[in-house]
Amino acid sequence: MNLVSKRIVAILSVAAIVASGCSSSSGSPSAGAKTEVEVVSWWTTGGEASGFNAIIDKFNTDNPQWHVTNSAIAGGAGSNAQAQLQNRVLNGNPPDSFQVHMGHELLDTYVTPGYMDNLDDLYQQNGWTTQFPQGVLDIVSAKGSDGKTHYYSVPLDIHRANMLWYNKTVFTANNLTPPKTWADFVTVAQALQAKGITPLAVGDSGIWANGMLLESILIAQLGADGYDGLWTGKTDWASADVTTALNTYKQVLGFINSDHASLSWDQAADYLIPASAGAQPKAAMTLMGDWAAGEFGAKNFTDYGWVAAPGTDGIYDALADSFGLPSKAQHKDAAKAFLTLLGSAAGQDIFNPYKGSIPANSTAGNPPADAKQYSDYQKWAMGEWKTDKIVPSLEHGAAAAPSWKGAWETAVTAFVANPDVPTLQAALAQACKDAQVCK
Amino acid sequence: MRLTRDRALALAFLCPSVLLIAVFVYGLIGWTGYISLVRWATLKPDYSFVGLANFQEIFSSFRFQDDIRNTIVFTFFFVMACLFVGLLLANLIDRKIRAEGVFRTIYLFPMAISFIVTGVAWKWILAPGQPGLGGHPAQPNGINQLLGLDPATNKWLTDASVAFISPTSQVGQILHDVGLGFLTSPNIGIPVAMLSVVLAAAWQMSGFVMVLYLSGLRAIPEELREAARVDGATEWMVFRRITFPLLLPITLSAVIILGHISLKIYDLTVALTGGAGPGFATDTPANNMWQTSFRDALFGRGASIAIVMLVVIAVVVVPYLVWTRRQEVSE
Numbered sequence: 047m048n049l050v051s052k053r054i055v056a057i058l059s060v061a062a063i064v065a066s067g068c069s070s071s072s073g074s075p076s077a078g079a080k081t082e083v084e085v086v087s088w089w090t091t092g093g094e095a096s097g098f099n100a101i102i103d104k105f106n107t108d109n110p111q112w113h114v115t116n117s118a119i120a121g122g123a124g125s126n127a128q129a130q131l132q133n134r135v136l137n138g139n140p141p142d143s144f145q146v147h148m149g150h151e152l153l154d155t156y157v158t159p160g161y162m163d164n165l166d167d168l169y170q171q172n173g174w175t176t177q178f179p180q181g182v183l184d185i186v187s188a189k190g191s192d193g194k195t196h197y198y199s200v201p202l203d204i205h206r207a208n209m210l211w212y213n214k215t216v217f218t219a220n221n222l223t224p225p226k227t228w229a230d231f232v233t234v235a236q237a238l239q240a241k242g243i244t245p246l247a248v249g250d251s252g253i254w255a256n257g258m259l260l261e262s263i264l265i266a267q268l269g270a271d272g273y274d275g276l277w278t279g280k281t282d283w284a285s286a287d288v289t290t291a292l293n294t295y296k297q298v299l300g301f302i303n304s305d306h307a308s309l310s311w312d313q314a315a316d317y318l319i320p321a322s323a324g325a326q327p328k329a330a331m332t333l334m335g336d337w338a339a340g341e342f343g344a345k346n347f348t349d350y351g352w353v354a355a356p357g358t359d360g361i362y363d364a365l366a367d368s369f370g371l372p373s374k375a376q377h378k379d380a381a382k383a384f385l386t387l388l389g390s391a392a393g394q395d396i397f398n399p400y401k402g403s404i405p406a407n408s409t410a411g412n413p414p415a416d417a418k419q420y421s422d423y424q425k426w427a428m429g430e431w432k433t434d435k436i437v438p439s440l441e442h443g444a445a446a447a448p449s450w451k452g453a454w455e456t457a458v459t460a461f462v463a464n465p466d467v468p469t470l471q472a473a474l475a476q477a478c479k480d481a482q483v484c485k
Numbered sequence: 486m487r488l489t490r491d492r493a494l495a496l497a498f499l500c501p502s503v504l505l506i507a508v509f510v511y512g513l514i515g516w517t518g519y520i521s522l523v524r525w526a527t528l529k530p531d532y533s534f535v536g537l538a539n540f541q542e543i544f545s546s547f548r549f550q551d552d553i554r555n556t557i558v559f560t561f562f563f564v565m566a567c568l569f570v571g572l573l574l575a576n577l578i579d580r581k582i583r584a585e586g587v588f589r590t591i592y593l594f595p596m597a598i599s600f601i602v603t604g605v606a607w608k609w610i611l612a613p614g615q616p617g618l619g620g621h622p623a624q625p626n627g628i629n630q631l632l633g634l635d636p637a638t639n640k641w642l643t644d645a646s647v648a649f650i651s652p653t654s655q656v657g658q659i660l661h662d663v664g665l666g667f668l669t670s671p672n673i674g675i676p677v678a679m680l681s682v683v684l685a686a687a688w689q690m691s692g693f694v695m696v697l698y699l700s701g702l703r704a705i706p707e708e709l710r711e712a713a714r715v716d717g718a719t720e721w722m723v724f725r726r727i728t729f730p731l732l733l734p735i736t737l738s739a740v741i742i743l744g745h746i747s748l749k750i751y752d753l754t755v756a757l758t759g760g761a762g763p764g765f766a767t768d769t770p771a772n773n774m775w776q777t778s779f780r781d782a783l784f785g786r787g788a789s790i791a792i793v794m795l796v797v798i799a800v801v802v803v804p805y806l807v808w809t810r811r812q813e814v815s816e
Contacts, residue, residue: 128780129779154527161529251762307764308608308612308758449782453781459762
């Protein structure tokens with residue numbers, strides 16, 4: 047290469063570097079007269095994406111000056127989305143609103159460090175303080191830096207974690223009724239095992255499915271208040287009641303499928319579906335949140351029944367997807383208008399029939415006749431929601447800070463591989479101390 | 486040193502990459518080292534200095550102890566399997582067979598696949614018990630059928646047990662008597678599920694080792710072996726006394742390359758076993774670091790895991806770099 051051509055290469059490469067540096071500053075969005083409003087969610091497929099897109103379409107039609115886009119980040123019940131969101135919030139470049147589990151996942155991660163605006167004015171203007179049940183209001187509110195309690199997110203849907211799903215044909219063929227207590231469960235499970243059916247299908251390749259099992263057993267053993275107290279320091283993790291619950295948990299783990307570690311929750315739920323009509327399914331029951339109904343629907347399986355997880359009838363172990371307002375959002379007016387739609391009865395009745403959840407807003411529940419309607423399960427769940435005591439789900443971010451949940455999951459993971467009750471109880475008690483809730 | 490035009494041009498070209506590497510590699514390593522010494526345990530940065538508390542916490546957590554055990558077990562079996570299979574294949578291909586290029590390509594090809602794809606494919610092979618994509622019914626485990634094992638049981642990826650010397654066994658008692666009682670603990674055992682991960686990883690990387698060895702074999706002058714044969718050495722002795730010693734530099738390179746892959750392994754276990762399961766039998770420091778930082782928001786502790794990984798890998802790689810540099814200089 048002679049000197050001239052070397053020079054040309056040098057000039058060209060410098061030009062390329064300069065050009066690439068400039069393009070990012072000149073490429074600002076200018077989609078006509080509309081202002082782009084960015085909302086981040088982890089809903090990318092199935093009913094949840096259809097429902098969320100339907101609500102966005104309505105907003106964009108009603109508000110021609112704005113254009114909301116759903117920057118969805120797929121995967122892992124939001125774990126991928128959360129990692130990226132945390133980065134953006136930390137760097138002062140948050141989206142205008144984003145999806146986050148209602149409760150401590152939002153509060154400890156974003157509210158306490160001061161990254162979110164409170165939504166008190168939205169709650170007042172729209173009358174949400176009376177429309178949302180007190181249990182939900184408690185979970186979405188927290189003390190702000192001024193020492194007063196504020197509302198920080200708008201719950202769009204409510205899911206229930208403590209649900210037991212069963213194959214109806216298996217139960218009638220064996221003269222069994224769905225278990226009401228965990229003692230019942232053991233009797234039923236032994237009968238099923240004798241017939242060569244796995245009693246309980248669990249898919250814990252992400253450990254949370256197994257953690258939900260323990261969560262339900264703790265609720266059954268301690269009751270709503272006792273379970274609530276675990277997360278506020280009022281219930282002693284070292285108490286005999288917790289020991290009893292952990293022993294029950296150990297016993298229940300003896301009735302699950304051996305390949306649980308390689309299955310996801312939906313693959314485990316599929317064990318209730320017989321391979322062909324009339325064949326015996328691999329498993330008779332699965333304990334899973336009410337999104338399992340959506341999975342069964344997607345596989346055209348209708349032969350299933352549902353009850354509250356044993357011993358938890360009358361208690362709604364709730365989790366919700368909610369949306370908040372980052373302090374550094376660039377289009378707060380638009381974001382607030384969007385949040386207003388999400389919290390309204392009309393908005394919730396657009397989304398929830400698709401998602402399989404129930405509306406958090408108690409005035410919702412009557413979608414227009416030409417829109418998608420609620421399923422039988424959803425109608426049943428809405429009835430329960432009105433009368434049940436509401437408790438926050440740990441595994442879905444409502445009950446405790448992410449680091450506490452992480453410690454709990456580490457302890458549960460170790461226990462499932464090697465069930466030793468004193469070790470688990472000590473680890474759970476320590477986790478509460480590390481979270482600075484217990485002394 | 487005079488700054489000639491040529492030198493100036495070279496510097497101008499090197500400058501951007503030196504600058505970028507300085508900032509984005511060494512700068513961030515330094516930053517991670519700093520974070521590992523501060524409290525930072527929520528999303529909000531907290532730079533209060535805590536010394537080595539984060540390191541203390543991770544080393545006292547049973548999960549990180551499991552990770553260390555898993556990494557050692559994985560590295561040992563993975564490197565051994567790759568070296569053995571790679572050397573075997575290289576020797577077979579070196580027999581001047583027909584269509585050598587085809588075989589070479591076939592064996593090297595898995596290396597072109599990413600670990601994620603390998604993980605998913607091997608998961609389908611080792612744990613096909615669940616209904617497949619598009620509603621396909623569950624398949625029996627072909628590997629179990631092939632090996633004559635009970636096709637219904639399917640424990641390749643779900644066996645949470647750790648094989649270790651029981652303290653109550655005879656061997657365990659002898660070890661105890663000679664003061665090696667600490668060896669009789671699950672912390673010094675072999676997590677069974679990890680061996681399935683080794684299987685998939687070795688499948689992917691053996692072909693690469695084969696190519697390394699093949700080039701090494703081709704570099705050995707035929708006269709050396711010929712001379713040995715004339716002196717009456719058997720083929721095995723030729724291999725044992727001539728070929729194998731001359732392949733040592735290749736073996737060392739292969740060990741270093743495989744070793745640093747296995748110390749950082751993350752994507753393969755995520756695809757194959759969900760990252761940690763069953764239990765923490767296949768958990769790795771990288772997975773622990775990711776979960777600690779981005780799931781639990783314990784950034785200080787996550788950074789300390791990263792630093793431990795860096796140090797361990799540096800212990801393996803740096804002496805090798807020094808050694809190769811000395812060789813280059815001496816040549």
